[in-house]
Amino acid sequence: MKVICKHFSELTTTEYHRLLTARVAVFVVEQECPYQEVDRTDLEAWHLWLEDEEGHFVAYARIYQEATIHFGRVLVVKEYRKQGLGNLLVEExxxxxxxxxxxxxxxxxxxxxxxxxxxxxxxxxxxxTYLEDDIPHIDMEKKTNLS
Structure with a gap:
């Protein structure tokens, strides 16, 4: 697997299109959750994704900083699930x-x-637990990045 991480300002239009296509497919279409997927956070975020040996986009997350560090929009493309790529993505x-x-x-x-x-x-x-876009969510924190 190839790991790529770029700040929004470094993305090509094709790369941004690929990641938005995957995000909409998972979070809007698959989860049947109509909401504003494209937001201002993208502009300040680092976008990390995995590609397979043939260059196919297989997993994605974005990283951004506010008062603390956050990451989200974590996804594995449907055809690539059940292969441990979610674990690999979060580790990366x-x-x-x-x-x-x-x-x-x-x-x-x-x-x-x-x-x-x-x-x-x-x-x-x-x-x-709270509802965000009608999906139950929970805030979680990892403090061990402090070393």
């Missing part, structure tokens, strides 16, 4: 954050059904 995101934005906690707004998935990476719940 955390490695990138540790290298480029260390010594800060990482906070995510995870879909509630993925709480155990993120817990295996050291994330702990810091909120009650």
């Amino acid at each position: 995101v955390l490695t990138w954050i540790h290298r480029h934005l260390p010594k800060q906690p990482i906070v995510i707004g995870a879909q509630a059904h993925l709480q155990a998935f993120y817990a295996q990476f050291g994330f702990e719940p810091v909120s009650e």
Whole structure:
């Protein structure tokens, strides 16, 4: 797998189109959740994705900084699921954050059904479950980026 991470300002229009296509396919169409997928956060974010040996876009997440470090829009393209790529993607995101934005906690707004998935990476719940776009979410934090 090839790992690519670029700030929005470095993306080509083709790369941005590929990542938006995947995000809309998963978060709007597949999850049947009509909402504004394109937002201002994209403009300040680093966009990390995985490509297979043939250059196919297979997984994606974006990383951004506010008061704390965040990542989100975590996805694996439908045809590539059940291959451990979600784990690989989160490991790559955390490695990138540790290298480029260390010594800060990482906070995510995870879909509630993925709480155990993120817990295996050291994330702990810091909120009650809440609805975001009619999908149950929970805020989780990883403090071990502080070393």
